[in-house]
Amino acid sequence: MSVNSSDLSGASAQLEVVLVKAGRTKIRYPAELLQDDGTRIAVRAPWAGSGVRDFGFVRFEPGDLFTEYYWRDRWYAVKEVRAADGAVKGWYCDITRPAVRSGGDLVVEDLDLDLWRSADGTDVRRLDEDEFAESGLAETDPEAASAAMAALTELEGLARAGGFTELLT
Template sequence: MSGRSVEVALWKAGRLKIRYPAEVLAETATRLSVRAPWAAEGVRDFGFVRFEPGDVFVEHYWADRWYTVKEVRAADGVLKGWYCDVTRPAAIGPAGVVVEDLDLDLWVSADGSEVLRLDEDEFAASGLSAADPEAAERAVAALDELARLGRHGLTALLAAV
């Protein structure tokens, strides 16, 4: 049911990284799309994009995919781009969504000119390859899929609700 409030919980390395409220936009048996304001404190400047108070995220979570996609817009509605997290498949329930971040990320600029693979060094240092080789393999495959989708536009992926 769209319009209801849910909670998003993002875990990383066994610890809760952030938890925040979001508004449901759409949902299916395997996908939840929500809208939420920038939930962290202050500004986060990555060099290629700045996340700041007033930014709005439309976030897409899948129970059957190893990633999430977040459309990022400035307070005035201008599209900044898409920030994609490689995660284990999301646990989607009536109260919200829980995801486990696996360190790999991808940025796709609004005009599609930049598709940046991020945090591959963090992923390598995480130890996931030794601790859970199957999950590590799926994570790398998910990043490759996101990079391919990013080069061809994420619009078709996100429109399919």
């Protein structure tokens, strides 16, 4: 089923994005449904964290707007991050199990690995590999751990080869 927000008689459809980590809800936040084509789900939401989160290479802060892309058949999510003035900061990618949409919830299980690509492409970095190793996923679910590492490698290749344009359009 393909749904575009423009198909909804002028009303924006809302979803709750539910980010689960280690079996517990890490965060949940409202998002505007932009598209659901049955495989990929796109939503838009303001920065849902409290205050500023400074990673050293990027700051997420109130006013930032995230356009987030989730897949039912891929092990990652790609989030375009824009500042309040509309300037692209970059793309933050979460390695996740495939997303599940259930009613008004979009449930995504975070697997600890992340990737950042700056707007100009000069900074591509893997994040949280230590957390992934400490999670024990390689021992408890080796197939999921393998899929997660393959997803990170795929995203890093796309990021270094020019970005996510083809993936997101």
